[in-house]
Amino acid sequence: MKLYQICFSPTGGTQKTTEILTHQLADEVINIDLTDYKTDFHAISLTQEDLAIIAVPSYGGRVPATAAERLSSIQGNGACAVLVCVYGNRAYEDTLVELQDTVKQAGFRVIGAVSAVAEHSIARQFAANRPDEQDTRQLCEFAKQIHAKFSAGDVSEPAIPGNRPYKKAGGIAIIPKPTKECTQCGVCAQVCPVQAIHLDDPKKVEEPTCISCMRCIAVCPHNARKINPAMLTTVGLMLKKTCSTRKECELFL
Numbered sequence: 001m002k003l004y005q006i007c008f009s010p011t012g013g014t015q016k017t018t019e020i021l022t023h024q025l026a027d028e029v030i031n032i033d034l035t036d037y038k039t040d041f042h043a044i045s046l047t048q049e050d051l052a053i054i055a056v057p058s059y060g061g062r063v064p065a066t067a068a069e070r071l072s073s074i075q076g077n078g079a080c081a082v083l084v085c086v087y088g089n090r091a092y093e094d095t096l097v098e099l100q101d102t103v104k105q106a107g108f109r110v111i112g113a114v115s116a117v118a119e120h121s122i123a124r125q126f127a128a129n130r131p132d133e134q135d136t137r138q139l140c141e142f143a144k145q146i147h148a149k150f151s152a153g154d155v156s157e158p159a160i161p162g163n164r165p166y167k168k169a170g171g172i173a174i175i176p177k178p179t180k181e182c183t184q185c186g187v188c189a190q191v192c193p194v195q196a197i198h199l200d201d202p203k204k205v206e207e208p209t210c211i212s213c214m215r216c217i218a219v220c221p222h223n224a225r226k227i228n229p230a231m232l233t234t235v236g237l238m239l240k241k242t243c244s245t246r247k248e249c250e251l252f253l
Contacts, residue, residue: 015055024147042073045075097160098162111146117135179224
């Protein structure tokens with residue numbers, strides 16, 4: 001058995017959460033980064049003996065379209081999959097069922113799912129410093145239950161919450177822009193999951209291509225990419241009511 005960590009994590013919260021699980025399940029993990037546009041995902045092929053932890057953030061209650069497209073290219077070949085949806089303490093809505101459908105079409109067998117909370121990628125005051133110690137304890141316990149099910153050869157598919165058809169995707173585009181501190185070093189352009197930032201001129205952004213993942217803000221060594229302050233304030237006010245009460249991790253087996 002090989003353990004795969006297949007993860008779309010532009011700002012690191014989804015990866016941090018997923019690694020809590022994978023580190024409990026195996027000493028050696030094969031990492032597949034769904035944010036890497038240079039990877040040939042069609043060339044990735046698993047076997048029926050393998051286990052994959054497949055993790056995405058929830059974008060407005062849906063799987064990020066880029067992640068879904070790249071997952072669809074991977075050959076599951078009957079490998080077991082545990083789905084992980086990470087969200088910023090608002091709601092994950094139809095993310096898990098969409099992820100379930102996507103990976104099943106790619107040939108995976110879904111044996112479990114986890115929803116977990118990490119710091120909101122845009123309004124970072126919500127779920128700040130999560131996953132925290134309490135989350136880590138829960139996720140470590142979840143990993144033991146996942147391991148027990150997989151080791152027993154139980155490939156039953158759990159009931160996963162969500163709706164079909166999924167909620168409508170979309171919403172207001174939130175596009176980070178360079179500030180005067182930008183040195184055009186190109187770090188953001190090199191790691192943008194969708195190549196929305198021009199490599200030859202990082203101050204230029206293809207706004208229709210941008211998925212508002214906030215990776216450019218997270219990786220900038222000069223703290224030189226920002227969201228419009230008025231927009232950020234508006235987002236914070238919109239989320240305050242739904243995001244202020246702590247939500248807990250959930251396991252579906």
